[in-house]
Amino acid sequence: MSRMAASSSPGRLPEPFLANGSASFSEFLAWQAPELLPGSRTPPLGDASNLARHGTTIVAATYADGVLMAGDRRATMGNIIAQRDIEKVFPADEYSCVGIAGSAGPAIEIVRLFQAELEHYEKIEGTTLSLDGKANRLTTLIRGNLAMAMQGLAVVPLFAGYDLESSQGRIFSYDVTGGRYEEQAFHSVGSGSLFARGSLKKLYRDALTEQECTTALVQALYDAADDDSATGGPDLTRRIFPVVTAVTADGFRRIPDEEIATLVDAVVAARMDRPDGPAAPLT
Amino acid sequence: MTMPFYVSPEQQMKDRADYARKGIGRGRSVVAVQYADGIVLVAENQSRALHKISEIYDRIAFAAVGRYNEFENLRIAGVRLADLRGYSYDRRDVTGRGLANAYAQTLGTIFSSAAEKPYEVEIFVTEVGEVAEEDQIYRLTYDGSVADEHRFAVMGGSADQAVAHLEQHYIDAMNRDQSVALAVAALAAEGDDTEPRELDASNIEAAVLDRTRSRPRKFTRLSDAAVSQALEAGEPPAAGE
Numbered sequence: 001m002s003r004m005a006a007s008s009s010p011g012r013l014p015e016p017f018l019a020n021g022s023a024s025f026s027e028f029l030a031w032q033a034p035e036l037l038p039g040s041r042t043p044p045l046g047d048a049s050n051l052a053r054h055g056t057t058i059v060a061a062t063y064a065d066g067v068l069m070a071g072d073r074r075a076t077m078g079n080i081i082a083q084r085d086i087e088k089v090f091p092a093d094e095y096s097c098v099g100i101a102g103s104a105g106p107a108i109e110i111v112r113l114f115q116a117e118l119e120h121y122e123k124i125e126g127t128t129l130s131l132d133g134k135a136n137r138l139t140t141l142i143r144g145n146l147a148m149a150m151q152g153l154a155v156v157p158l159f160a161g162y163d164l165e166s167s168q169g170r171i172f173s174y175d176v177t178g179g180r181y182e183e184q185a186f187h188s189v190g191s192g193s194l195f196a197r198g199s200l201k202k203l204y205r206d207a208l209t210e211q212e213c214t215t216a217l218v219q220a221l222y223d224a225a226d227d228d229s230a231t232g233g234p235d236l237t238r239r240i241f242p243v244v245t246a247v248t249a250d251g252f253r254r255i256p257d258e259e260i261a262t263l264v265d266a267v268v269a270a271r272m273d274r275p276d277g278p279a280a281p282l283t
Numbered sequence: 284m285t286m287p288f289y290v291s292p293e294q295q296m297k298d299r300a301d302y303a304r305k306g307i308g309r310g311r312s313v314v315a316v317q318y319a320d321g322i323v324l325v326a327e328n329q330s331r332a333l334h335k336i337s338e339i340y341d342r343i344a345f346a347a348v349g350r351y352n353e354f355e356n357l358r359i360a361g362v363r364l365a366d367l368r369g370y371s372y373d374r375r376d377v378t379g380r381g382l383a384n385a386y387a388q389t390l391g392t393i394f395s396s397a398a399e400k401p402y403e404v405e406i407f408v409t410e411v412g413e414v415a416e417e418d419q420i421y422r423l424t425y426d427g428s429v430a431d432e433h434r435f436a437v438m439g440g441s442a443d444q445a446v447a448h449l450e451q452h453y454i455d456a457m458n459r460d461q462s463v464a465l466a467v468a469a470l471a472a473e474g475d476d477t478e479p480r481e482l483d484a485s486n487i488e489a490a491v492l493d494r495t496r497s498r499p500r501k502f503t504r505l506s507d508a509a510v511s512q513a514l515e516a517g518e519p520p521a522a523g524e
Contacts, residue, residue, distance in 0.1 A: 012389040017360040025370070028363055036371055094498075116370045119500075123338055123362045 025120035026113060026141065038109040039144025049152025050078040055088045055107060057192035057224045057231040058099035060160045060171050061204060062185055063213040066248035067160045067169025070217040071099050072192070072225060073240050074232025084235060089243045091252040093118040096134055096161030097245050101190030103153040110141050110155055117141070131163040135172040135180055143178030158189045162247045169247060192224030192231035199223035202280040211263075214244055214255060218267050219277055234264045299394060299401045303425035306403025307349045312439030313407065314469050315346065315420050315432070316453070318462035321411040321492045321501065322418055325466035328488035336490045338502035340365040340377045342411045344492050348439040349404035349425075357386060357406060374499065379410030383421040383429055391427025401425050405438040411492035411501050415456070435466075441473040448472040460517025463489055463505065467514060484511040 016032040029037050053075040060069040071088035074081060089099040090111050098114060100107035117137055122128050129137070138159055145155050159172040171183040186204050188196040199220040208216065218234075221242050225233030234241050241264050244255040271277060290298075311327040313335055324346045326335040335354075336346045339361045347354035361382055369377045386406060394401045402425050410419040420432040430436075435453055437445040448469040457465065467487060471479040489505040496503065505513070 012392040013360050013364065013385055017363050018356055018389075020356075025363075025366055029367070029370075032363075033367065033371070112370065116366055120362065120366050123366075124359055126332075126334065126337070 023121045023124040025117045047152045053082045053104040055104045057190040058158045059188040059196045059217050059220045062169040063208045066162045070242045070244040072232045076230045085240050094251045099158045102156045107155040131161045139178045139180045149176035156189050192228035195227045196220040196224040303401045303403050308440040310348045313346045314466040316435045316462045316466045319456040320495045322409045323462045323491045325489045341499045343379050344409050346407040353402045354404045379419045383408045387427045387429045394426040411494050444473040445469040460513040463513035464517035
């Protein structure tokens with residue numbers, strides 16, 4: 001923090017502040033306060049995966065008005081449930097959101113940096129990045145975490161947003177090397193993602209309404225929690241439900257908990273009759 | 284053989300101040316006015332792309348007059364400082380006072396350094412609080428001095444006429460349209476003529492820090508349409524006396 005301290009003590013702003021440079025906040029950090037960059041630490045060798053909290057399943061799907069993203073509320077540390085009400089889906093800016101799976105600490109740090117990055121660009125340039133531009137910026141941030149990923153502290157985000165140019169919702173997935181892949185219709189990441197994706201395969205169809213699409217995501221998270229011990233199902237006694245967010249032409253919006261509660265109650269009631277969830281037609 | 288003349292420090296500072304003032308005096312003024320829900324900033328600006336008024340952080344805005352490249356430099360430095368503070372601490376820890384201090388130190392050092400030419404700029408750092416009493420308007424001049432202004436503030440070439448107009452017409456707790464109309468009228472009052480100039484919405488750059496905005500970022504630019512509407516609807520209130 002030495003250079004940070006210098007910037008707040010009497011004296012003019014240090015050179016990097018006034019230098020002609022890029023509109024990227026992470027590049028500015030690398031110059032002025034590199035110790036604040038998430039990827040700047042090299043942890044000692046060894047497996048650190050059980051030392052920190054892990055976030056689990058994130059699902060996203062596009063629908064007529066844009067895109068929805070939802071995440072369960074569980075964080076685990078080895079066999080321990082470390083937190084029941086963690087939030088893993090965040091607004092990235094007014095027209096996009098990001099969900100995180102993997103090591104929660106570094107993931108939340110990367111999300112904070114990503115949010116700062118997008119806002120910084122917007123303020124410096126006076127215009128927002130394109131959706132592809134945002135997705136590419138996230139690539140750079142994830143790539144910086146590769147050394148940590150090799151030691152069990154991987155961060156696997158799912159990015160979704162509303163593309164104002166093509167007027168549609170879009171989803172991007174990433175791997176730990178920063179590889180960026182655009183997904184069609186729906187996708188899921190995290191430990192329960194295999195089950196969630198299988199579930200969405202049967203439930204998803206084109207032109208779902210927002211409510212139907214939300215229901216499909218809640219069903220998918222239920223199926224993930226059903227078969228993956230690290231994914232939390234809806235907590236009916238504590239009334240803790242998945243976080244669901246929508247990004248449409250009107251911007252980012254978190255669906256109110258009361259609406260999700262009603263939906264979850266209906267899903268759980270139906271599962272009382274058929275625990276495996278709605279049956280898809282055979283042909 | 285040429286001999287360097289002795290120039291007293293007083294004279295040196297005075298020359299530098301004159302130089303800076305001359306540069307600033309060439310441009311049009313910027314007005315900040317407090318209203319019921321926050322602060323409006325209004326400038327006369329022919330350009331669509333080059334802004335005199337901009338967002339720094341959630342509750343903080345920046346406005347400037349003078350040499351564009353110099354105040355643009357300061358604006359970017361402010362955004363960097365605010366984003367760095369907010370990222371390394373918390374969003375609530377970014378304050379207008381901290382930013383005004385950093386600017387004051389920077390402008391002051393540059394002004395008194397013999398190796399650099401003084402910046403030909405004046406800037407506002409404004410911050411909207413939870414309630415009107417917490418609103419802040421800091422006015423910084425080329426030599427790094429800071430003034431803490433209340434109700435309204437004007438900077439730029441012929442600020443005196445605009446100030447006179449505002450002193451006569453400002454009332455507390457105006458609505459947004461009224462305060463925009465008042466600020467535009469104050470800008471129109473400056474100039475060599477005794478008659479106020481005609482100002483069109485397309486020549487006006489305006490933005491507000493509105494504490495009632497639901498999102499954390501309280502800064503909003505007003506479109507030409509919003510400014511025209513304010514000029515029509517927000518008949519400036521009658522003289523205060």
